[in-house]
Amino acid sequence: MEQNTNPxxxxxxxxxxxxxxATGDLAKRKLFPALFSLYKEGKLSEKFxxxxxxxxxxxxxxxxxxxxxxxVEFCRYKADDAxxxxxxxxxxxxxxxDINTVDGFRELSKLSEQLEAKFDIPGNRLFYLALAPAxxxxxxxxxxxGGLLECKGWSRVVIEKPFGYDLPSAQKLNDQLSQVFxxxxxxxxxxYLGKEMVQNIQVIRFANAFFEPxxxxxxxxxxxxxxxxxxxxxxxxxxxxxxxxxxxxxxNHMLQMLTMIAMEPPSRLHGEDIRDExxxxxxxxxxxxxxDEVRENVVRAQYSEGSARGKELAGYRxxxxxxxxxxxxxxxxxxxxxxxxxxxGVPFYIRTGKRLPVKTTEVVIEFKSMPQNVLxxxxxxxxxxxxxxxxxxxxxxxxxxxxxxxxxxxxxxxxAMEFCQSCQIGLNTPEAYxxxxxxxVRGDSTYFTRWDEVAxxxxxxxKIAQAWGEDKKDLQSYPxxxxxxxxxxxxxxxxxxxxxxxxxxxxxKVIWITNSGK
Numbered sequence: 266m267e268q269n270t271n272p273x274x275x276x277x278x279x280x281x282x283x284x285x286x287a288t289g290d291l292a293k294r295k296l297f298p299a300l301f302s303l304y305k306e307g308k309l310s311e312k313f314x315x316x317x318x319x320x321x322x323x324x325x326x327x328x329x330x331x332x333x334x335x336x337v338e339f340c341r342y343k344a345d346d347a348x349x350x351x352x353x354x355x356x357x358x359x360x361x362x363d364i365n366t367v368d369g370f371r372e373l374s375k376l377s378e379q380l381e382a383k384f385d386i387p388g389n390r391l392f393y394l395a396l397a398p399a400x401x402x403x404x405x406x407x408x409x410x411g412g413l414l415e416c417k418g419w420s421r422v423v424i425e426k427p428f429g430y431d432l433p434s435a436q437k438l439n440d441q442l443s444q445v446f447x448x449x450x451x452x453x454x455x456x457y458l459g460k461e462m463v464q465n466i467q468v469i470r471f472a473n474a475f476f477e478p479x480x481x482x483x484x485x486x487x488x489x490x491x492x493x494x495x496x497x498x499x500x501x502x503x504x505x506x507x508x509x510x511x512x513x514x515x516x517n518h519m520l521q522m523l524t525m526i527a528m529e530p531p532s533r534l535h536g537e538d539i540r541d542e543x544x545x546x547x548x549x550x551x552x553x554x555x556x557d558e559v560r561e562n563v564v565r566a567q568y569s570e571g572s573a574r575g576k577e578l579a580g581y582r583x584x585x586x587x588x589x590x591x592x593x594x595x596x597x598x599x600x601x602x603x604x605x606x607x608x609x610g611v612p613f614y615i616r617t618g619k620r621l622p623v624k625t626t627e628v629v630i631e632f633k634s635m636p637q638n639v640l641x642x643x644x645x646x647x648x649x650x651x652x653x654x655x656x657x658x659x660x661x662x663x664x665x666x667x668x669x670x671x672x673x674x675x676x677x678x679x680x681a682m683e684f685c686q687s688c689q690i691g692l693n694t695p696e697a698y699x700x701x702x703x704x705x706v707r708g709d710s711t712y713f714t715r716w717d718e719v720a721x722x723x724x725x726x727x728k729i730a731q732a733w734g735e736d737k738k739d740l741q742s743y744p745x746x747x748x749x750x751x752x753x754x755x756x757x758x759x760x761x762x763x764x765x766x767x768x769x770x771x772x773x774k775v776i777w778i779t780n781s782g783k
Contacts, residue, residue: 280386281381281389283318288323292335300315328358364403366407369411370411389419391423402442427513432724459698459699460660465654467525481607481608482611483633487760489628490526491629492518493622493624494621498595506586515615515617527607527608528546560739567593568745595619599756614762626656627654633649634649647667
């Protein structure tokens with residue numbers, strides 16, 4: 266594939282990208298491949314430079330070799346065009362930096378001016394902090410005091426989750442950042458918002474006349490959001506044992522997807538208008554008022570020994586760097602209420618966990634059943650209609666409807682009509698980090714989280730965490746390789762519902778009509 270040089274697809278301005286934590290896992294797996302993909306697709310002009318920053322010593326040649334190895338292993342494009350690779354690699358510089366002293370930042374400022382002159386970059390600077398949250402403030406202060414924000418163009422900072430451990434710690438981080446950057450210059454990244462099908466939720470809802478009129482409590486029975494992982498904590502035991510599923514996944518990914526489903530139509534397709542509507546959803550979440558309400562509506566559990574695909578799996582407490590007596594949850598499920606006119610009475614069920622049978626992220630919208638004792642409902646147990654949005658790893662949507670069984674006399678069976686995006690265009694779709702980095706350099710904050718979103722999400726999650734801190738006895742267990750504790754099924758059964766099968770799980774007998782030939 267040749268590099269795309271169409272000026273309409275190029276980023277409107279060049280910039281210097283500063284990657285703090287350039288020798289870390291995130292840079293290796295996501296950031297370097299994302300930058301190469303953007304370059305190969307022509308979404309980076311030649312007016313750019315990347316400065317890798319970390320404490321360990323590296324020469325420019327060693328750093329570029331690391332970047333090449335990263336792209337070979339993780340990028341969706343091959344670095345098989347030597348001329349293209351060499352043009353790309355010459356934009357990369359490395360600098361060993363002690364982030365705790367301002368002198369190094371002054372040297373970095375001098376290097377920045379040299380790179381801007383070399384590549385004709387108009388003074389725009391994007392600082393990507395792939396660092397521990399405790400370092401966000403000190404690095405920001407040193408960027409300011411080291412003169413790096415005294416540039417001709419714009420300055421923006423991208424920060425990774427977790428943004429704090431709870432609302433007070435998040436507030437402290439935000440206060441520090443706000444002393445250096447304006448809110449519109451802070452890009453809090455949640456890579457789930459960069460996924461194709463999460464962004465597609467708005468199009469499905471607001472660009473189809475037969476969905477939006479039904480998108481309310483008159484027609485929808487419940488909404489289910491599943492984010493399941495087959496892996497355990499791997500080498501993140503030390504971090505995860507202090508975080509758990511609620512803070513690691515619930516406060517950000519799960520609630521962000523919920524807001525995309527539940528938000529009102531924005532007045533304009535403008536980033537701030539869209540984020541305004543998401544904040545309204547978070548403000549409408551019904552907070553649990555007591556520990557008893559948390560126990561009634563939220564299930565937490567931890568995986569024990571089990572097996573999957575013939576392989577024996579250790580329990581969470583046997584994992585490296587995990588406290589043998591840990592009460593950290595690796596799974597949680599919750600019944601959530603959105604108290605506004607559109608959604609009053611519609612339960613939102615969310616669940617996420619590690620060591621589950623299938624890796625998938627899906628949203629299921631279950632529509633209300635047909636009235637009983639009317640027409641076909643008199644003679645058949647009609648299945649409810651479903652709209653399923655598949656986010657990861659397969660991307661697409663399907664609609665489950667009832668139809669006549671071919672050749673039978675008024676017999677009815679469920680039929681699923683599927684659009685499989687991954688089947689149509691392959692798995693070589695843009696990665697979330699590509700979209701989000703491209704958006705950040707263009708100043709489009711639509712799919713980044715604003716401070717009031719973060720604060721509202723923490724306020725909701727903190728009530729749950731506080732209740733769990735008061736009573737450790739409600740922690741349940743589930744075998745690794747299973748779908749979690751029975752209590753998560755009872756959460757829905759009490760309302761007359763059940764978890765619908767996800768992609769890769771055994772499904773009810775369904776006739777498929779699909780663009781993939783399934």
